[in-house]
Amino acid sequence: MNHVLIEAKSKAYKVFINTGLRSKIGEMMDSIMESHVSSVLVITDSSVAPLYLDDVVGSFHEKLPIYTTVIKSGEASKSFEVYEQVMTKALESGLDRKSVIVALGGGVVGDLAGFVASTYMRGIRFVQVPTTLLAHDSSVGGKVAINHPLGKNMVGSFHQPEAVFYDTEALYSLPEKEWRSGFAEVIKHGFIRNHTFLNWLQEEVTSFEELPVELVNQMLEKSLAVKANIVAEDELESGVRAYLNFGHTLAHAIESESGYGVVTHGEAVAIGMIFALKLSEQIFEVDLDVKRYEEWFKQLGYNTKISNQLQVSRLVTKMQNDKKAEAGTIRMVLLRKIEEAILIEVPPNTIEQLLVEQMEVEING
Amino acid sequence: MNHVLIEAKSKAYKVFINTGLRSKIGEMMDSIMESHVSSVLVITDSSVAPLYLDDVVGSFHEKLPIYTTVIKSGEASKSFEVYEQVMTKALESGLDRKSVIVALGGGVVGDLAGFVASTYMRGIRFVQVPTTLLAHDSSVGGKVAINHPLGKNMVGSFHQPEAVFYDTEALYSLPEKEWRSGFAEVIKHGFIRNHTFLNWLQEEVTSFEELPVELVNQMLEKSLAVKANIVAEDELESGVRAYLNFGHTLAHAIESESGYGVVTHGEAVAIGMIFALKLSEQIFEVDLDVKRYEEWFKQLGYNTKISNQLQVSRLVTKMQNDKKAEAGTIRMVLLRKIEEAILIEVPPNTIEQLLVEQMEVEING
Numbered sequence: 001m002n003h004v005l006i007e008a009k010s011k012a013y014k015v016f017i018n019t020g021l022r023s024k025i026g027e028m029m030d031s032i033m034e035s036h037v038s039s040v041l042v043i044t045d046s047s048v049a050p051l052y053l054d055d056v057v058g059s060f061h062e063k064l065p066i067y068t069t070v071i072k073s074g075e076a077s078k079s080f081e082v083y084e085q086v087m088t089k090a091l092e093s094g095l096d097r098k099s100v101i102v103a104l105g106g107g108v109v110g111d112l113a114g115f116v117a118s119t120y121m122r123g124i125r126f127v128q129v130p131t132t133l134l135a136h137d138s139s140v141g142g143k144v145a146i147n148h149p150l151g152k153n154m155v156g157s158f159h160q161p162e163a164v165f166y167d168t169e170a171l172y173s174l175p176e177k178e179w180r181s182g183f184a185e186v187i188k189h190g191f192i193r194n195h196t197f198l199n200w201l202q203e204e205v206t207s208f209e210e211l212p213v214e215l216v217n218q219m220l221e222k223s224l225a226v227k228a229n230i231v232a233e234d235e236l237e238s239g240v241r242a243y244l245n246f247g248h249t250l251a252h253a254i255e256s257e258s259g260y261g262v263v264t265h266g267e268a269v270a271i272g273m274i275f276a277l278k279l280s281e282q283i284f285e286v287d288l289d290v291k292r293y294e295e296w297f298k299q300l301g302y303n304t305k306i307s308n309q310l311q312v313s314r315l316v317t318k319m320q321n322d323k324k325a326e327a328g329t330i331r332m333v334l335l336r337k338i339e340e341a342i343l344i345e346v347p348p349n350t351i352e353q354l355l356v357e358q359m360e361v362e363i364n365g
Numbered sequence: 366m367n368h369v370l371i372e373a374k375s376k377a378y379k380v381f382i383n384t385g386l387r388s389k390i391g392e393m394m395d396s397i398m399e400s401h402v403s404s405v406l407v408i409t410d411s412s413v414a415p416l417y418l419d420d421v422v423g424s425f426h427e428k429l430p431i432y433t434t435v436i437k438s439g440e441a442s443k444s445f446e447v448y449e450q451v452m453t454k455a456l457e458s459g460l461d462r463k464s465v466i467v468a469l470g471g472g473v474v475g476d477l478a479g480f481v482a483s484t485y486m487r488g489i490r491f492v493q494v495p496t497t498l499l500a501h502d503s504s505v506g507g508k509v510a511i512n513h514p515l516g517k518n519m520v521g522s523f524h525q526p527e528a529v530f531y532d533t534e535a536l537y538s539l540p541e542k543e544w545r546s547g548f549a550e551v552i553k554h555g556f557i558r559n560h561t562f563l564n565w566l567q568e569e570v571t572s573f574e575e576l577p578v579e580l581v582n583q584m585l586e587k588s589l590a591v592k593a594n595i596v597a598e599d600e601l602e603s604g605v606r607a608y609l610n611f612g613h614t615l616a617h618a619i620e621s622e623s624g625y626g627v628v629t630h631g632e633a634v635a636i637g638m639i640f641a642l643k644l645s646e647q648i649f650e651v652d653l654d655v656k657r658y659e660e661w662f663k664q665l666g667y668n669t670k671i672s673n674q675l676q677v678s679r680l681v682t683k684m685q686n687d688k689k690a691e692a693g694t695i696r697m698v699l700l701r702k703i704e705e706a707i708l709i710e711v712p713p714n715t716i717e718q719l720l721v722e723q724m725e726v727e728i729n730g
Contacts, residue, residue, distance in 0.1 A: 038691050084445045084513075091515040096691045119484070121688045122510065122521045122602075145487065148449075150456040156487045157522065237487075323486045326403050326461045 002217065004224040006140055007232040011160040015140055015228075017220055019213065021167035022052050022129060025102070026060030029127070032163045037125075038098035039065040041090055043113040047073040048105040048131050051173065056104055056129065067093040071112065075261040078112050078146045080155075086116050100125045100162070103139075106132035106178075107265065111153070114144030118159030128161045131170040133182025134266055136220055137189075139164050141231045141244075151321055152252050158236055168216055179208040180301055181266030184247070186219060188273060189226035192243045192333070192341040197222050202296055242324060243341040246333040247273035250355075253318035257310050270302040271358070279346065279354055280334040288335060305360040312355045316348055367582065369589040371505055373600040376525040380505055380593075382585055384578065386532035387417050387494060390467070391425030394492070397528045402490075403463035404430040406455055408478040412438040413470045413496050416538065421469055421494065432458040436477065440626040443477050443511045445520075451481050465490045465527070468504075471497040471543075472630065476518070479509030483524030493526045496535040498547025499631055501585055502554075504529050506596045506609075516686055517617050523601055533581055544573040545666055546631030549612070551584060553638060554591035557608045557698070557706040562587050567661055607689060608706040611698040612638035615720075618683035622675050635667040636723070644711065644719055645699040653700060670725040677720045681713050 003014040016028070029037065040060060044053055049070045057066050069089045071077045090101075103113035103126060110128050117126035128139035145156025171179075183205070190198030200222075204215060227244070234241040251272035255263055274297065277290045294304050306315075316330075324331045329345050336342055368379040381393070394402065405425060409418055414435045422431050434454045436442045455466075468478035468491060475493050482491035493504035510521025536544075548570070555563030565587075569580060592609070599606040616637035620628055639662065642655045662669050671680075681695075689696045694710050701707055 080445065080449045087513055087520055088515065091513060091519060091686070094686070094693065097688060098691055119520050119522055121519060122508065122523055143487065148452055148456060150453065154456060154486060155452055155484050157484055158487055321456075321459070323462060326463055328459065 002221065004221055004228055006160075006164075006228045008142060008160050008235040010142075010158075010235060011162075013161060013163050015164040015166060015224055017166045017168060017217055019167065019169045021165045022104075022170070023055045023059050025056055025127070025129060025165050026058075026064075028163075028165070029060075029100070032127075033100070033125070036098050037064065037100050038096055039067065039093070040100050040102060041093055041095055042066065042068045042102040042104055043071065043086060043109060043116070044068070044104040045071050045073040045077065045106075045109050048109070052104060052131065052170065056102065065093075067095075071109070073108075075108055075147070078108055080146065080148075082112065083115065083146050086112065087120065090116065090120050095120065095124070097121050097124055100127065102127055102129060103161075104129045104131065106130065106135045107138040110135055110139045111143075111145050111156070114142075114159055114161070115146055115156055118144055118157040123159065125162050126159070128164040130164065130166055132174060132178055133171055134178070134185060136166060136182065136224065137185040137227060139166075140224060140227050142235065151318075151323075152256055154323070166220065168213060168220070171216065176208050176301070177264060181264035183208070183300065184266030184269040184273070184302070186223045188244070188246050188269065189223045191273065191335065191338060192246050193226045193229065193339050194222070195339045197226070198338065206296075206299055208300070242343045243333050245324060246335075246341060247276050249319050249322050249324065249330070249332045250275045250315070252322060253315045254306065254310065256318055257314055258307070263307075267302060270297055271304055271306060274304045275354065275358055276332060276334055278358070279332070279350070280336070282350070282354070283334060283344075283346070284336050286337060288338065304358075306355065306358050308360040312352055312359070315355055316352050319351065320348065367586065369586055369593055371525075371593045372597040373507060373525050375507075375523075375600060376527075378526060378528050380529040380531060380589055382531045382533060382582055384532065384534045386530045387469075387535070388420045388424050390421055390492070390494060390530050391423075391429075393528075393530070394425075394465070397492075398465070398490070401463050402429065402465050403461055404432065404458070405465050405467060406458055406460055407431065407433045407467040407469055408436065408451060408474060408481070409433070409469040410436050410438040410442065410471075410474050413474070417469060417496065417535065421467065430458075432460075436474070438473075440473055440512070443473055445511065445513075447477065448480065448511050451477065452485065455481065455485050460485065460489070462486050462489055465492065467492055467494060468526075469494045469496065470500070471495065472500045472503040475500055475504045476508075476510050476521070479507075479524055479526070480511055480521055483509055483522040488524065490527050491524070493529040495529065495531055497539060497543050498536055499543070499550060499629075501531060501547065501589065502550040502592060504531075505589060505592050506606075507600065516683075516688075517621055519688070525600075531585065533578060533585070536581065541573050541666070542629060546629035548573070548665070549631030549634040549638070549667070551588045553609070553611050553634065554588045556638065556700065556703060557611050558591045558594065558704050559587070560704045562591070563703060571661075571664055573665070607708045608698050610689060611700075611706060612641050614684050614687050614689065614695070614697045615640050615680070617687060618680045619671065619675065621683055622679055623672070628672075632667060635662055636669055636671060639669045640719065640723055641697060641699055643723070644697070644715070645701070647715070647719070648699060648709075648711070649701050651702060653703065669723075671720065671723050673725040677717055677724070680720060681717050684716065685713070
């Protein structure tokens, strides 16, 4: 079966990519798990449960105890409250150290369920079953977290899954908005590490309608290969892994200021990438052809401007509170050229000026 | 300076043992930390703060930003609520990935602050500054956690400190009850790994009054040497580390059933060790001289009987929910002989019978 191997320092595991995979998870787990599995808790959300939960549960042996819990769909579920609720469910279900958590859903489910797995009885095993394009990225690499009202993903761990089961069939039930959100992370991988892939994407993907499944599989494998590469080099984000945050410093600030869930993650990342490209051109005095990328983004339906409902000064403050920041400075991933990323400190004034330039023009009637 | 080296797989660090150490922490941190420290958050509790907080804060350079937060003293602070509150404090103080948390206090502070450190921005550095005898044990080895209403330490991680600063002076302000609680873990180390040490303890410590500081230092070093040994062999408790739970399966059940904080941890462990010794004698058909140990325990002021306020059936249920348990069985650490521990499954009926025998006799007027 098609797969990408992730060789993190703490653990090596496979990302399986195939159509209809959700109905084979139970069967495949037998060969993947190195030791006995005592029970399984499937964590999913209210949008995914009606579509795929039965298939996943049905894929396990009848004798293995399977429990399920359904959280409310949406970013708001990455909260302390839901974290505690799922812990209660796990304890009530009698999960022990040999139990396995299955995260069935998008990035919210993966992050929350992964954080539960990483801290339940000081850490139990889990597998990721992403159902969105966005989650092809977040389900790989072991970053798990919940949000704090003062910042996204501020509370979390590094905890690698035992395997990732990527069922491409699930993608075809997604609305265009979700494709757009996920595709931003695919593009990002091109920008930071693979110019050829980026050019290929620009040629092949100009709309999200009727993408052939072979193209989607190929795209996922190439995108994940970049991620695999980086995670193998730097699991704990002490170096190159920070490059995966290309476009994310501003994106997180936009998401947090808009209220979680108002702008999709990928839409915010798209704005953030255009911003980072412009900033890179300015700081390194290079031509990165930003205009062309911006046109392509627009063609795909991204809004590349910052909403004029947001305040520049507040965005700057949020960027100063980013996890990559140290003591109030702003550190961002920029590009010296395409596929050559660098993490550098940028003066808040420079950021502020450029943010103003990227704001939507207010249209007065 | 006297120290014990802990060589966990993920990190090697020192436990410094000395009088008055709390006033040297800032100074010593400079040489211990491998990279830049941007700021410090000292987490302590309402009992410890008035005694030692000023000394610790005063030990740092004036230029380094130092923040402090004081939680309520007692086991009840190892809750989801206090965990979130401390996270809020950390974010409000602008802690970043180069910040360091100082856990100043007993086991509750160490466990909570350690869990905050392990999950703040996916993990930042921390140091332990234990102020109780009990915490000589819990501060070493990287087990950090909070409690869930359904079980003690059910939510946590493995996160090794950068160093442990053990100020023996702090011990001399402790009430006898606290000595008794901590000493149970010292005895435990003798039982599971060092018969000679156990014999030495039995001869040297027959009361907690006026123990000479040299004897206390020696005792701490020997006790920590056992812990260091085990943690080096098995950081993540997949094998021998479970032996450190000798006496703890019943102890956790007693603590949970009594309501956290009613019985001290060490008092519960003492009851649990006597129980485990009796069970060992019965199962392995050996003579472990339990009577003699029980007499010594009584001489030291331990109550070795289970309170008749507790229900045996409920204790058994709690023991089945222990982290070492799998699918409702009870797994306990027993001794084939002194210093020869083994983790085995024990039938609930056997446990129940022996629990009944160890109950306090009810005295009717």
